[in-house]
Amino acid sequence: MGTALITGPTAGIGLAFARALAARGHDLVLVARDASRLDAVAxxxxxxxxxGVEVVPADLSSETEPVxxxxxxxxxxxDLLVNNAGFALRKPFLVNDVADEExxxxxxxxxxxxxxxAALPGMIERGHGAVVNVSSVAGWVPRGxxxxxxxxxxxxSEGLAPQLAGTGVRVMALAPGYTRTEFHDRAEMDMSSLPSWLWLDADALVKTALRDLDRGKDVSVxxxxxxxxxxxxxxxPRRLVRSVGQRHPAGRQGYRRRR
Incomplete structure (x- = not known):
């Protein structure tokens, strides 16, 4: 089944990908900052x-070279790269430190x-492979x-599709909504007001994503x-869409002048 490299595989969507791909018989390369947690998952x-499971401890905000x-x-x-690593900031742009935004x-x-x-040239040369970039439905709502x-x-991801036509290699964006992981807890976001029907299950989400990848979709939602x-x-109307973003817990925290 080949080898899959997953970033951010120690929890949430990344861990669900690791388990699902291992169940399919893929060997794995796992990339995360926390070496001890990485070893435990491996x-x-x-x-x-x-x-087979390799680990590559790396902080992707500053060191991508080893990966x-x-x-x-x-x-x-x-044969498969899953770009899943990520985090969010609870406060809006004007309140955050610019270094955290960067x-x-x-x-x-x-x-x-x-x-x-780094991944695509080798995949193209071999005539097969895929990249999944974990995006979000948040990309359709302007919010910092x-x-x-x-x-x-x-x-x-969508823009790469024409360049890869006929190569046997695919790139897909995975755009989920709110998913039950530790993501919002780590960002210290209070999500208690969100209706239960809006929450996705990480394992079910990944099952859908892999099915859509097998079907050749460019975007999986x-x-x-x-x-x-x-x-x-x-x-x-864009004004309406912007108002949707402001209803998010992070969006409701307005800018306050620092004293």
Whole structure:
């Protein structure tokens, strides 16, 4: 089944991808900042699925080179790259420290760009392979750097499709909505007011994503509610769409002049 490299695989969507791909028989290369947590997940996956699991500890906000090197290693080629690593900031742009905004942009955009650029030439030469860039439905709703970065990820992925025509290699953007992971807790966002029907399950989401990848889709949007949102939001007046963004817990925190 080949080898899959997953960034951010220690929890949430990334861990769901790791388990699903291991169950399919893929060997894995796991990339995350927390080396001890990475080792624990690798041991779990080896024991549960009997697949080979490598670990590459790396902070993608500052060091993509070790991961790029692994993606270019022709002696152990990577057939599937899942760019999943990411995080959000609770406060709005004007309140955040600019260094935190830059760090988020480095993980959500720069790392995705560099790792995709490292992976694709080898895949094209071998005549098969795929890249999944985990974006978000938030990319259709203007709400600061996070939404802008996710809009970029979707557009970037779609834009590669014509360049890859006839190569046997695919790139797909995965654009989920709210998913039950530790993502919002780590950002210290209070999501208690969100209706339960808007929450997605990470394992079900990944099942949909892999099915859509097998079917050759350029963009995968799991969940009926989010499929409707993704289709409708580009058609709505921009003023209305902006107001939707302000209803998000992060969007409701307005700028306060620092004293």
């Amino acid at each position: 041991a779990e996956l080896r024991g549960a699925y009997g697949v 790029e090197k692994r993606l270019r290693d022709t002696s152990a080629p990577v 760090q988020m942009l480095d993980v959500l955009v720069r790392a995705v760009l560099r790792l995709t650029h 750097t996070y939404s802008a970065a996710k809009a970029w990820a979707t557009s970037f 799991p969940g009926t509610a989010y499929k409707v949102a993704a289709a409708a939001l580009p058609l709505l």
